[in-house]
Amino acid sequence: MTTYTDRPWLALYEVGQPADYEIEYASALDMFRAGVAQDPAGAALHYFDGTIYRQELDELSDALAAGLLANGFSAGDRLAVYLQNVPQFVIAMVATWKAGGVMVSINPMSRRRELAYLLEDSGATVLVSLEALYDEVARDVVPDSDVRLVLTTSELEFQTRDDDRLFAGMSRQRHEGTRDLREFVEEHRGQAPPPVQLAPEDVAFLTYTSGTTGVPKGAMNTHRNVVFTAQVYRDWARAGRDGAIFGIAPLFHITGLIGHIAVSMLVPAPLVLAYRFEPQVVLDALLEHRPAFTIGAITALNALLNAPGFTRGHFSSFTSVYSGGAAISPTAEKAFLAATGTPLHNAYGLTETTSPMTVTPFGSSSPVDPTSGALSVGVPAPNTVVRIQDDDGADLPLGEVGEIVAHGPQVVAGYWGKPEETAANLPGGALKSGDVGFMSPDGWVFIVDRKKDMINASGYKVWPREVEDVLAEHPAVRESAVVGVPDERRGETVKAFVSLRAGAEVTVEELIAHCRERMAAYKYPRQVEVIDELPKTVTGKILRRELRDRPSGG
Structure with a gap:
């Protein structure tokens, strides 16, 4: 029998069924209790100078x-x-x-x-x-x-060491x-x-979707979902196996709930918390607690690399760093390795997949698609089937672009109190992700973009991710976001919003020329606007919808 250690992504297609991967506990509470029994005197949480065992x-x-x-x-x-x-x-x-x-x-x-x-x-x-x-x-x-x-x-x-960078002017309040x-x-x-x-099917927590396509929906993450994905982090991402986990992602978000809390309970390993993300505070905490694993949005990781006083030594304790919550480019991956000496691995999932559905196995390098230049987000997690489907729900051949659909132990039972939305987005228990991508013959998954973000310029499809990856190659560009804006002649045209690295200077014309030299004529941005900061969610995802509604030059 093929096991999850034997190239499981190939097992999905050569054997025709998911690899055999046992879920170790009936509930997340059982998982927690086992961690306490294994190491009752061990540190569970570090919070500044305080520790809870x-x-x-x-x-x-x-x-x-x-x-x-x-x-x-x-x-x-x-x-x-x-x-x-x-x-x-x-x-x-x-x-x-x-x-x-x-x-x-x-x-x-x-x-x-x-x-x-x-x-x-x-x-x-x-x-x-x-x-x-x-x-x-x-x-x-x-x-x-x-x-x-x-x-x-x-x-x-x-904790007793009140940090003025976070807690200035704060005092206790009674209401x-x-x-x-x-x-x-x-x-x-x-x-x-x-x-x-x-029981495994009992709901552990409700996590609410961002509501980008309507009102937020409460994803019902079950105890089975939680235990399974915690194991995936431990076994495939090496989370917690070499030391403490640093909580860089917000705990309310599915990445923090699983990639920080749940896996720290499972291993067990200490979890380091620092209230909220403030680059200088985080850098100090990394030196103080010397964690070995974290997963966070590339925007947060880049903020650390660009923070005053950052050195290679801040990441010298890490053996495993993963990026999730927002796509990363090959340029960003290389820049992180050059700055820290630590490889940056990729994972991909949604609230409805209780964090990862695909993972770059620890120690592996995500391939880059030679045609689009996209960096793979990994291979299907164990016991997980990932399909690429057309608009009618038919499976597409490997290499063709369609909607990413996942079925596995991490997919939620449905949306709280919303049977119609559950039936539409989770037909037969498989999640329609809303992301467009393709799969290589070796099972590596590549995300092209969000389905709703596709730009139709004179009848040609333009995926913002590809343009953003090209912009990332320019040395002056810190971050970019690409959207479609109305155009009388083309229907839609490509517009890029760009923020620059500290001290960098570049003209709009130079950025357009940079893209024109590297892309087909219908793809490169006709408009570029330089702004100080791109709007983001608290988890680091860039809010393209706000940029679409932004007044020109505003």
Whole structure:
């Protein structure tokens, strides 16, 4: 029998079935408990100068779970977490599972309208929030929601070295109608919730899609999804096997939930948190804690390389670095290796695939497609079938471009309370990704672009990624984003938004000429606009939709 170690991406096509890869635990809670039993005195979380050990994390989450149950929380109830990258996020997650519930991860950048929608859609009955976020946003939303208990906490907890770069002017706040999380836990310290046995198909957490094609949808990530993808990170990306994991991605995002928290529980390995992404703070934390693995958006990694004081030594402890959440170019991959001495591997997945569906196996180099110049995002993860399909859902031959469709243990059960959207986007349990790409004969997957971002210029298809990769080759270009804009003659024409490296100078005409020399006439940008910063999501994805709506020169 072919196993996942024997070139599984070829097994998908030569054998005709996924490789045999055992899922080790019935639930993420079982996975956590096994990690505690394996290394109870080991560090679970580092947060600046504070450390929470595994046994302590177990006790804190026990107390919180007991308190939740004593205050009316029941199996299947939802607890919403409205936090930055702080230890309380992990404590609340584990406690929710111990109480038999479902965690709802909420972007801390969400404002009133967004928070109100997420609380209403999920039906959350408990909210764990940073004090400042409650004061600024949640206090006006909670009264109109199903939330019965609000636990507030501070980013100043669990550490004593207040960093003025992050915490200047911050102080503890108490709000009427809320309970302090630390005091709530202490009230129930020493208590444990009744034993709960969670099943693989039970929902571990709801993660909300970005809503780029409509209202956000709550992806139902099951315990089976979580355990499987944590194993993929451990076994294929070498996550946690050589030391600590650095949490560069937001914990509310699927990359942070799996590539940081879940895999740290599985290995087990320490997880290093630094509140939120601030390049100088992150660089200091890398030197202090010497982590061995991280996965994050290329935009965040590039920000570290361009931060004042960056040296090769900041990454000298790493054995494995992966990029996910936003596509990377061959130029960016080479630049990272040159700057750090550490290879940058690629992975690809969505909220609905509970992080990776394709991975570049650790130690392998992603090939570059000679025609498009795109860097591969890896090969199908074990037990995963990736297909390329046309608009009618028919499989396309290897090498042809179509929609990427995935089926495997990481694909979510559906969208919370949205059966029609589930049927449309997950027909038969296979995820229609909305990304367009192709697969090589060896099983390497290449993303061309988002289906909806394709530009139709005089009847020719132009994929923004290809233009962005060419722009990345210019030494003055730091980042770029390409969109289609209305054009009377061509219907649509190609426009590039570009931000420059510090101290670099280049004219618009020079950038257009750079592309014209390297691309077919219908592809190169007719318009280029240089701006200071490209708009991004909190996870580092560039927001092309905002650029399309941007007034010319505005």
